[in-house]
Amino acid sequence: MQSIRTLYKVGKGPSSSHTMGPERAAKLFREMTPEADRYEVILYGSLAKTGIGHGTDRVLVDTFAPYPAKIVFASIDPGNMKHPNTLDLIAYKDNKETQRIRVESVGGGDIVVEGEAQHADADIYPENSFAEIARFCQWRHVSLPQYVELNEGPEIWSFLEHIWHVMRQSVQDGLAAEGILPGGLNVQRKAKYLYERTHLLDLPQVRELCDKVLWLHKGRQIAFGSNVDELCDKYQAFLDGKLKL
Numbered sequence: 001m002q003s004i005r006t007l008y009k010v011g012k013g014p015s016s017s018h019t020m021g022p023e024r025a026a027k028l029f030r031e032m033t034p035e036a037d038r039y040e041v042i043l044y045g046s047l048a049k050t051g052i053g054h055g056t057d058r059v060l061v062d063t064f065a066p067y068p069a070k071i072v073f074a075s076i077d078p079g080n081m082k083h084p085n086t087l088d089l090i091a092y093k094d095n096k097e098t099q100r101i102r103v104e105s106v107g108g109g110d111i112v113v114e115g116e117a118q119h120a121d122a123d124i125y126p127e128n129s130f131a132e133i134a135r136f137c138q139w140r141h142v143s144l145p146q147y148v149e150l151n152e153g154p155e156i157w158s159f160l161e162h163i164w165h166v167m168r169q170s171v172q173d174g175l176a177a178e179g180i181l182p183g184g185l186n187v188q189r190k191a192k193y194l195y196e197r198t199h200l201l202d203l204p205q206v207r208e209l210c211d212k213v214l215w216l217h218k219g220r221q222i223a224f225g226s227n228v229d230e231l232c233d234k235y236q237a238f239l240d241g242k243l244k245l
Contacts (some may be wrong), residue, residue, distance in 0.1 A: 001125040003152060008163045009109040012062075013170075017055035017085050018047060021105025026063035028113070029089045031101050036091035039069040045084035047105070048073040053183040083112075125151050189218060203232050 011020035020043075029039070040151055041060050051057055051189075055144050057071040083104035090100040102114040104204060127133045137147050172189040181187040206213065208230065213231045216221040222245060223231050237243035 001128060003020075003122060004126040004148070004156065005152075005159060006121050008160075009113060010163070010166050011109055012055075012059045015054045017105045018051060018056050019059045020109035021085065021103075021107070021111050022047070022056050022087060023063050025087065025089060025103040025105065025111050025217075025244070026060050027188045028103075028111070029091065030064065032101070033091035035068065036094050037094070037099060038067055038092045039064045040070045040072065040090040041069060042074050042088040042090075044077045044081055044086040046088055047085050048075070053185050055183055058182065081189045082114075088160045098162050117231075155227045173225060186207075202235060207232050 007014070009020065012023055013019055026039075026041070029105070030036075031135055043056060047056055051071075051073060054094060057073075060071055061069050085105040085107075086102065087105070088100060090101050104112040106112055116193060125133070128137055133144070133147060136142075137144060140147075142150065174189075175195050176192060177189050177242045179189055181189055210228055212224070212226050213228050214224045215231060215235055223234070225231060238245065
C-alpha cells in the first residue's frame, strides 16, 4: 500500500479536480517554462462547463502571477480528448508560442501530462489490507501508530500534524466567513449561520427525547447528567452570553 501522504494533499479548494489539479499543472508548467512572459490556458469538458463556479480560472491566474494568464473556456472539446477534466497550457515569449502541454486533472489533486510516462507512487506498506496489518501488529506486538512509524518513518507525525492544523484552520475559516461564495452563482455561505443556530433548534428535541445530557465545549466536558431541563437551561444561558464557562 502507498504512503499516507498520498491521501492528504494541501491546496486551493473547493475541488481537488477543478482547483488543486489545475494549480499543480500550472506550477509544473511554470517550472518548465522559466523564460515565458505570459500564459494561456484552454479548459475543456467539465473544467470549461463548471470552472467559473469552482474557481478554476482564479486559481490559474493566481498561480501564474505575476505573469498574465488568459483563461479560455472552450465550447467544443477536441476529438482526441481522453478525460473530462482536460486543459491545455501554453507559454509565450515576446508574443511567440514557446511551449504547450496537455494535462488531465484525474482527481485527488493528481494530474497526468499527455505524452509523459506515468510513475505510480511506490508502495510503503508491504501489507495489502487492514486484516493483514492487524495480523502483523499482533504477531510483532506493536500498536497501529508504531506500525505506521515503522513503515513511514518518524517524520510522518510532523506531516500529519501539519495536515491537522490545516484542517482545523479550514473549519475555523468556514465558521467565521459570511457573505456570498465566489464563483458568480450567488451561493450564500451557510456554515457560520448553521453553526450558530443549530444548537438553538436542537434544544427542544433534547428536552423531549433525551434522558441524559453530555455538554462538551472545545473537547472539554462541561456537564453530564440526567437533569436534562436544568442542563439545557444552562446551555441556553451560555449561548445567550449570560453564562461564562
